[in-house]
Amino acid sequence: MLPGFLARAVELLLGREGRSLHVKAAGAATAVLAMVTLLGAWAVVVAEHGAPRANLRTYPQALWWAVETATTVGYGDYFPVTFGGRVVAAAVMVVGITTYGMVTAALATWFVGREQRRRHHLASHARELSEETVHALHERFDRLERMMAGDGGRE
Amino acid sequence: MLPGFLARAVELLLGREGRSLHVKAAGAATAVLAMVTLLGAWAVVVAEHGAPRANLRTYPQALWWAVETATTVGYGDYFPVTFGGRVVAAAVMVVGITTYGMVTAALATWFVGREQRRRHHLASHARELSEETVHALHERFDRLERMMAGDGGRE
Amino acid sequence: MLPGFLARAVELLLGREGRSLHVKAAGAATAVLAMVTLLGAWAVVVAEHGAPRANLRTYPQALWWAVETATTVGYGDYFPVTFGGRVVAAAVMVVGITTYGMVTAALATWFVGREQRRRHHLASHARELSEETVHALHERFDRLERMMAGDGGRE
Amino acid sequence: MLPGFLARAVELLLGREGRSLHVKAAGAATAVLAMVTLLGAWAVVVAEHGAPRANLRTYPQALWWAVETATTVGYGDYFPVTFGGRVVAAAVMVVGITTYGMVTAALATWFVGREQRRRHHLASHARELSEETVHALHERFDRLERMMAGDGGRE
Numbered sequence: 001m002l003p004g005f006l007a008r009a010v011e012l013l014l015g016r017e018g019r020s021l022h023v024k025a026a027g028a029a030t031a032v033l034a035m036v037t038l039l040g041a042w043a044v045v046v047a048e049h050g051a052p053r054a055n056l057r058t059y060p061q062a063l064w065w066a067v068e069t070a071t072t073v074g075y076g077d078y079f080p081v082t083f084g085g086r087v088v089a090a091a092v093m094v095v096g097i098t099t100y101g102m103v104t105a106a107l108a109t110w111f112v113g114r115e116q117r118r119r120h121h122l123a124s125h126a127r128e129l130s131e132e133t134v135h136a137l138h139e140r141f142d143r144l145e146r147m148m149a150g151d152g153g154r155e
Numbered sequence: 156m157l158p159g160f161l162a163r164a165v166e167l168l169l170g171r172e173g174r175s176l177h178v179k180a181a182g183a184a185t186a187v188l189a190m191v192t193l194l195g196a197w198a199v200v201v202a203e204h205g206a207p208r209a210n211l212r213t214y215p216q217a218l219w220w221a222v223e224t225a226t227t228v229g230y231g232d233y234f235p236v237t238f239g240g241r242v243v244a245a246a247v248m249v250v251g252i253t254t255y256g257m258v259t260a261a262l263a264t265w266f267v268g269r270e271q272r273r274r275h276h277l278a279s280h281a282r283e284l285s286e287e288t289v290h291a292l293h294e295r296f297d298r299l300e301r302m303m304a305g306d307g308g309r310e
Numbered sequence: 311m312l313p314g315f316l317a318r319a320v321e322l323l324l325g326r327e328g329r330s331l332h333v334k335a336a337g338a339a340t341a342v343l344a345m346v347t348l349l350g351a352w353a354v355v356v357a358e359h360g361a362p363r364a365n366l367r368t369y370p371q372a373l374w375w376a377v378e379t380a381t382t383v384g385y386g387d388y389f390p391v392t393f394g395g396r397v398v399a400a401a402v403m404v405v406g407i408t409t410y411g412m413v414t415a416a417l418a419t420w421f422v423g424r425e426q427r428r429r430h431h432l433a434s435h436a437r438e439l440s441e442e443t444v445h446a447l448h449e450r451f452d453r454l455e456r457m458m459a460g461d462g463g464r465e
Numbered sequence: 466m467l468p469g470f471l472a473r474a475v476e477l478l479l480g481r482e483g484r485s486l487h488v489k490a491a492g493a494a495t496a497v498l499a500m501v502t503l504l505g506a507w508a509v510v511v512a513e514h515g516a517p518r519a520n521l522r523t524y525p526q527a528l529w530w531a532v533e534t535a536t537t538v539g540y541g542d543y544f545p546v547t548f549g550g551r552v553v554a555a556a557v558m559v560v561g562i563t564t565y566g567m568v569t570a571a572l573a574t575w576f577v578g579r580e581q582r583r584r585h586h587l588a589s590h591a592r593e594l595s596e597e598t599v600h601a602l603h604e605r606f607d608r609l610e611r612m613m614a615g616d617g618g619r620e
Binding site for chain 2: 106
Binding site: 330331332335379382383384385386389391393396399400403404407408411412414415416418419422423426444447448451454455458459 | 525529532533536537538539540541542565568569570572573575576577579580581598601602605608609612613
């Protein structure tokens with residue numbers, strides 16, 4: 001169950017099939033999140049620099065802080081104390097939440113699409129039946145015309 | 156990939172196409188969230204005023220607290236200690252979570268709609284085919300009538 | 311924009327239309343969440359009672375703790391320190407997250423349904439057209455039969 | 466309302482009907498989350514071992530920490546202080562968030578599918594009507610042929 005599922009996920013993220021909007025949007029959001037995490041960690045150290053009670057002083061600390069902020073865990077071991085640092089934090093939070101929302105939405109779209117494709121097979125079966133119907137009607141016309149031609153010939 | 160995606164997002168939020176329920180609901184929820192954050196920050200300062208161990212004392216502090224509460228990060232650098240302040244906090248939490256849920260749901264609806272429109276093209280192709288079928292049947296009737304008229308004329 | 315939206319939300323939660331699975335599920339989950347919050351606050355006080363470093367000692371404190379736990383904010387002003395209290399906490403967390411997931415899913419279903427009903431109008435328009443087609447075919451048969459009757463009568 | 470809903474949930478998780486992608490994916494994600502929580506608790510104790518200010522020292526503490534991290538509650542009573550421990554924490558956070566996103570997406574798919582099946586009944590009703598139409602057209606052909614045969618016979 002799992003290996004096939006993971007293989008599919010990798011295929012969707014890297015592969016040829018990944019052209020749908022939802023996969024592209026989730027991928028783009030993840031890329032933006034990675035960038036905002038890396039830049040936000042740098043920006044918060046710059047913003048907090050020199051503040052008396054600042055606890056975000058080095059880039060490695062700030063990177064860890066950015067990760068726990070983007071995931072909304074927020075242990076409270078590190079947090080910004082300046083206005084600038086808090087604006088950076090708000091941006092990291094919003095981008096983090098939106099990214100996870102986009103991943104959830106992309107998963108939902110993938111699931112819904114799969115369910116509908118299953119029903120689509122039923123629908124295309126119905127379409128084949130309707131082609132048979134049209135064929136049958138044409139055969140009735142052919143027969144009518146042959147009858148009329150025979151009728152005319154008999155005279 | 157990204158610029159087109161962002162342009163589309165802006166267009167959806169501001170633009171002429173933004174008439175669907177899900178875009179309106181996500182926009183309304185964001186507006187309510189902004190209002191609740193601004194008002195909640197003010198209300199929590201009022202509610203906490205005079206409490207012995209209160210740590211939410213000024214509006215800027217409370218605004219930062221409201222942001223980290225609405226996003227459910229909750230570092231623990233600020234938190235309400237009175238009953239009134241905690242009721243305000245609960246309201247900010249619930250509005251924040253519901254807004255992000257609405258944004259996620261709106262994204263899912265947008266993605267699902269896009270996928271279905273792709274299939275809709277297939278469906279309208281099928282409809283064109285069925286119009287051709289109807290046209291063909293009418294031509295068969297025309298031919299039959301000409302045959303009958305000819306049949307009648309030959310007599 | 312907003313008043314109509316809220317009126318609709320209230321109507322869906324209380325009203326006659328609220329028979330769909332997703333509305334019932336979101337309502338049931340909210341009821342379960344309220345119950346788990348109230349019971350969990352009581353259970354955690356019982357579980358923590360007597361533990362040396364326990365900080366959850368009274369029901370009002372525990373109720374506030376249950377709210378910030380169910381919303382996953384977790385300031386860290388209160389937290390369980392015993393095994394029993396932590397099991398209660400895990401239950402409150404899981405029920406809280408599932409409830410918000412259910413609300414998000416119900417919103418998505420509502421939005422998607424609305425979008426599809428819009429397209430459904432187009433589909434029923436197409437169905438009317440196809441009824442016109444069938445009517446036209448029957449008229450062709452009527453005319454053919456009249457022609458044949460006339461043809462037969464002319465002889 | 467609730468008992469039927471719970472019975473259905475259990476049936477979906479355990480039962481014969483649970484073959485859809487979304488149920489399998491949500492189940493697999495929950496299994497992965499359980500595994501990552503158990504392994505992550507062990508890995509973080511190993512990673513933090515010997516660090517001067519480490520607060521994650523025993524497996525039971527670490528298990529509780531893994532639960533509050535995977536749910537993104539993050540009280541701040543325990544948190545990793547080493548690079549290795551923080552990498553483990555990031556993995557637990559991402560797996561936790563993705564799992565809850567998958568559960569939300571699976572719920573949305575289930576709700577949407579239910580709504581569409583309701584409409585599907587309408588669609589299959591329409592299909593029956595179209596079968597009646599085809600039958601009526603064949604009857605018109607039968608009548609025309611009988612008329613022609615009678616016409617031919619009258620001569």
